[in-house]
Amino acid sequence: MDYQLYYWPGIQGRGELVRLAFEEAGVAYDDVARRDKGAITRILGGPAPRPFAPPVLVAGDLVLSHTAAILAWLGPELGLPPDGARERLHAHQLQLTITDLWAEIHDTHHPIAVSLYYEDQKVEAERRAGHLRDERLPKYLGWFEDHLGDRPYLYGDRPSTVDLSLFQTIAGLTYAMPRAMAALHPRLPRLAALHDRVAARPRIAAYLASPRRQPFNPHGIFRHYDELDAPA
Amino acid sequence: MDYQLYYWPGIQGRGELVRLAFEEAGVAYDDVARRDKGAITRILGGPAPRPFAPPVLVAGDLVLSHTAAILAWLGPELGLPPDGARERLHAHQLQLTITDLWAEIHDTHHPIAVSLYYEDQKVEAERRAGHLRDERLPKYLGWFEDHLGDRPYLYGDRPSTVDLSLFQTIAGLTYAMPRAMAALHPRLPRLAALHDRVAARPRIAAYLASPRRQPFNPHGIFRHYDELDAPA
Numbered sequence: 001m002d003y004q005l006y007y008w009p010g011i012q013g014r015g016e017l018v019r020l021a022f023e024e025a026g027v028a029y030d031d032v033a034r035r036d037k038g039a040i041t042r043i044l045g046g047p048a049p050r051p052f053a054p055p056v057l058v059a060g061d062l063v064l065s066h067t068a069a070i071l072a073w074l075g076p077e078l079g080l081p082p083d084g085a086r087e088r089l090h091a092h093q094l095q096l097t098i099t100d101l102w103a104e105i106h107d108t109h110h111p112i113a114v115s116l117y118y119e120d121q122k123v124e125a126e127r128r129a130g131h132l133r134d135e136r137l138p139k140y141l142g143w144f145e146d147h148l149g150d151r152p153y154l155y156g157d158r159p160s161t162v163d164l165s166l167f168q169t170i171a172g173l174t175y176a177m178p179r180a181m182a183a184l185h186p187r188l189p190r191l192a193a194l195h196d197r198v199a200a201r202p203r204i205a206a207y208l209a210s211p212r213r214q215p216f217n218p219h220g221i222f223r224h225y226d227e228l229d230a231p232a
Numbered sequence: 233m234d235y236q237l238y239y240w241p242g243i244q245g246r247g248e249l250v251r252l253a254f255e256e257a258g259v260a261y262d263d264v265a266r267r268d269k270g271a272i273t274r275i276l277g278g279p280a281p282r283p284f285a286p287p288v289l290v291a292g293d294l295v296l297s298h299t300a301a302i303l304a305w306l307g308p309e310l311g312l313p314p315d316g317a318r319e320r321l322h323a324h325q326l327q328l329t330i331t332d333l334w335a336e337i338h339d340t341h342h343p344i345a346v347s348l349y350y351e352d353q354k355v356e357a358e359r360r361a362g363h364l365r366d367e368r369l370p371k372y373l374g375w376f377e378d379h380l381g382d383r384p385y386l387y388g389d390r391p392s393t394v395d396l397s398l399f400q401t402i403a404g405l406t407y408a409m410p411r412a413m414a415a416l417h418p419r420l421p422r423l424a425a426l427h428d429r430v431a432a433r434p435r436i437a438a439y440l441a442s443p444r445r446q447p448f449n450p451h452g453i454f455r456h457y458d459e460l461d462a463p464a
Contacts, residue, residue: 052329052375064321066328073321089296089305096298097284103335111343111356113363124343124356131345143284 001077003029006043006056011220012168012213014067014102015055020164021071023207025078031212068095071161082155091155094147094162098169101140105173106221108132108228118225129228133180137173141188148190152197159198166191167198172222180230233309235261238275238288243452244400244445246299246334247287252396253303255439257310263444300327303393314387323387326379326394330401333372337405338453340364340460350457361460365412369405373420380422384429391430398423399430404454412462 003022007015015031022029033039033054043056043063051065057074064070072092075081082091111128112121144166148154153163170191174181185192198204207213216222235254239247247263254261265271265286275288275295283297289306296302304324307313314323343360344353376398380386385395402423406413417424430436439445448454 050378051325052332052372062318062321064325066325069321069325069328072324086294089294089301092304093283093296093298093301096301100284100335103332107339107343111339112360113367115363115367124359127356128344131347135345135347140284146282 001059003027004032004058005029006032006039006058007054008040009033009037010214010217012172012216012222013055013220016168017067017098017161017165018055018057018070018074019212020168020204020207021074021078021080021161023203023212024159024164024201025080026203027078068092068099071095071165075161081153081158081160087155091160091162094144094154095165097140097143098162098165101136101169102221104132104136104140105176109223109225118223122227125225126227133177133230137180137184138187141184141191145188145190148194150190153194159201163194163198164204167195167204170195171199172216172220175216176222176224177229178224179232183230233291235259236264236290237261238264238271238290239286240272241265241269242446242449244404244448244454245287245452248400249299249330249393249397250287250289250302250306251444252400252436252439253306253310253312253393255435255444256391256396256433257312258435259310300324300331303327303397307393313385313390313392319387323392323394326376326386327397329372329375330394330397333368333401334453336364336368336372337408341455341457350455354457354459357457358459365409365462369412369416370419373416373423377420377422380426382422385426391433395426395430396436399427399436402427403431404448404452407448408454408456409461410456411464415462 005015005018007013007018019029019031040054044050044053051063053065055067055070056063056065057070059077064073072088072095075091076088082088108129109118109125110116110121111124118125153159170181199208216224218224237247237250239245239250251261251263272286276282276285283295285297287299287302288295288297289302290296291309296305304320304327307323308320314320340361341350341357342348342353343356350357385391402413431440448456450456
């Protein structure tokens with residue numbers, strides 16, 4: 001099967017969760033918009049039914065959007081755990097909780113409108129960021145910490161797409177809010193260990209060291225604005 | 233199968249999308265927290281793995297959270313369309329787009345924090361509401377309008393959970409922002425007709441006229457604050 005991923009060029013964004021699944025599985029994929037900047041416009045502007053937003057995965061005649069839906073389909077396709085309909089449904093709930101958390105993280109720097117620059121909603125962003133740091137991150141991350149238990153990964157001895165997504169969540173938050181995450185770190189030993197365990201997977205380590213891994217930057221979902229981090 | 237739905241008592245909220253599926257299918261369900269106010273605390277406070285947030289559906293030994301995940305499982309279980317794995321995956325993408333739209337609608341009256349009262353984020357809410365009305369609603373609803381085409385329902389001659397959810401979206405927005413929706417109405421003839429078609433389904437009409445249907449009110453996701461609607 002040939003796989004084409006369509007995602008905004010220049011950022012990791014939500015597309016990174018799909019990339020990590022391919023990379024962990026060692027399966028090739030065409031990251032279309034990184035070599036062809038008009039690709040996103042074409043796939044979003046096509047005849048109905050067209051996807052609402054990237055990421056979009058094309059696999060044969062399947063055109064699939066929404067990160068969690070892509071991963072629910074792609075995980076089994078790539079042979080990633082978990083096995084079994086019931087456990088996959090469980091993983092999908094966790095993935096959808098990550099979707100919600102990421103939406104809250106995004107809206108922290110864009111609390112008023114995606115169409116406005118950060119600088120035009122900075123006052124509101126600073127106000128929202130305090131609630132993210134003090135209420136929402138402890139609630140979400142604490143819930144995942146509880147879920148992890150003492151297993152190396154959520155569903156056994158290999159990472160699922162949820163484990164890969166938790167790695168990316170911790171990596172992104174540590175880039176965006178290093179002081180807030182340092183303060184939370186003692187309460188999240190399992191998530192911290194999971195992050196390190198995923199980063200050390202041979203294929204993931206090779207990916208992170210390759211030019212395929214784009215750096216975090218101030219255009220993605222995880223953005224470092226010093227004034228949104230915990231006070232120094 | 234016995235079904236128990238756990239959702240915040242006193243509001244329609246996201247739980248309503250699950251209720252509408254049961255009502256259209258004519259299948260009984262126990263709306264647990266409406267008769268037992270401590271039920272939500274118990275199910276969220278139980279041992280891990282516990283759900284992150286309501287709605288939660290319990291069916292036998294299955295405990296399932298996230299509205300879109302519940303509907304992806306429940307639709308086929310209740311015999312609602314579509315049939316076939318590929319079309320169900322398509323429906324799930326549309327349902328997840330509704331999830332995203334509802335999150336934006338919610339955050340319009342809560343742009344800073346869910347833990348703050350509306351009155352404490354009213355200035356920011358008024359600013360965000362303008363972007364919702366002028367940019368986001370036309371984008372989302374226009375996209376669904378395109379998808380509907382000329383069929384009575386998205387997947388044939390009976391409503392899917394997506395059709396039921398679109399009914400509720402139009403009903404809720406019309407309650408919350410009557411002037412903005414009146415202005416959009418000429419551009420959304422298919423969605424308006426779908427809303428009326430669903431409301432006239434015998435089981436849905438009976439539900440809407442029953443005490444099981446709670447009224448819209450200023451505590452749910454769809455809230456009418458005159459200052460957030462389009463200018464008079």
